[in-house]
Amino acid sequence: MDTIDYIERSTNKIKKEYVVAKGALRWLYYTPGGKITLHMLLKRKLASTIVGHFMNSPLSYNQVNKFIKKHKVDLSLYHDEGGYKTFNEFFHRRIKKEKRPIGEALVSPADGKLLAFQNLSHLPTFFIKGSEFALHEFLSDEHLAEKYKDGSMVIVRLAPTDYHRYHFPVSGLATESKSLKGRYFSVSPVAMKKSIKILSQNRRVFNLIKSKEYGDVLMAEIGATLVGSIVQTYKPNSVVKKGDEKGYFAYGGSTIVLIFEKDKITIDADLLKNTKRHLETEVKMGETIGR
Known part of the structure; x- marks a missing residue:
């Protein structure tokens, strides 16, 4: 999987996303030697911690310009353009508010590629058989799982090249976050193609x-x-407004999942249609995705 097909929403055309570190991901998830390495090292916190320390250090500065040039990042969208001292300063850079206007109704929490399911019961028909998504495993809470049974779900995948701050999709009272320990599998489609259970196995908040x-x-x-x-x-x-910043990811691609109670929202038809075609849709933070 050298590229990933997705829908560019503004034109409704199929585009191709080039997978960052595609060779390494294929080796890790599809070869015997790679699988051993993955389970022995990369899925554990140690590797992510070591890389995290490096990306926070001045030693990572030289990686910034290389990344910008390779992936053609438009720095004019962000604050402090060109003034990053470490790679992580660049990675979780702040976007200028006027570059991401907040739309009507329910909006995307981040820049990324989106999959949408009006009813959670539709999930088994999308992912590989034997790789079902279990809500009680994902939340580690039977009561919450029952609350959202037959509800709706949106998955927004952030690639390493994306803006990595995330925002509130709706206004309301934001409760305290709960952190669930887990592994550190990749959330790239190269890995997700193998198992949707990765979402329930990784660390999540x-x-x-x-x-x-x-x-x-x-x-x-x-x-x-x-x-x-x-x-x-x-x-x-605290009470938050739609579009307010909620947090950010340090280095690496990652994912945001939104889950809604049954019959509380109607996801936009084009997003559902593209998902049924097994295609992600490119969205921007603040863009309307449902009502």
Whole structure:
């Protein structure tokens, strides 16, 4: 899988995303030697911690310009353009507000590629057989799992080249985050193609946003291989506005999952249609994704 097909929403055309470190990911997830390495080292916190320390140190400075040139990052979208002292300063750079206007109704929490399911019962038909997503395993809470049974789900995948701060998709009272320990598997489609269970096995942090319009929206941030940390910047148990910053990921691609109670939202039809075609849709933070 050298490239990933996705839908560019503004044109409704199929585009190709080039997988960062595709060769290494294929080796890790599809060869005997790679699988041993993955289970012995990379999925453990040690590797991510070591990489995280490096990306926070001045030694990582030389990687910034290389990354910008290789992936053609438009620095004019961000604050402190060109003034980054470490790779992580660049990686979780702040975007200029005017570059991400906040839309009507329910909006995307991040820049990334999106999959949408109006009903969680549709998940088994999308992912590989034998790789079912179990809500009680993902939340590690039987009561919450029952609350969101037959609800809706949105998965936003952030590639390493994306803007890595995430924001609230709705307004409401944001509860304190709960952290669940886990491994550090990659969330790249190269890995996800093997098993959706990765979402329930990786380290994840989630909280509720108690919204008048959309009920209790569950928002989860998921760590992955070489993600140094998941940092929450919002004040727990406070009222937040749609589009307010919630936190950021340090180095590495990662994923955000939104889960809604049954019949509380209607996801935009184009997102559902693309998902049924097994295609992600490119979205930007603040873009309307449902009502």
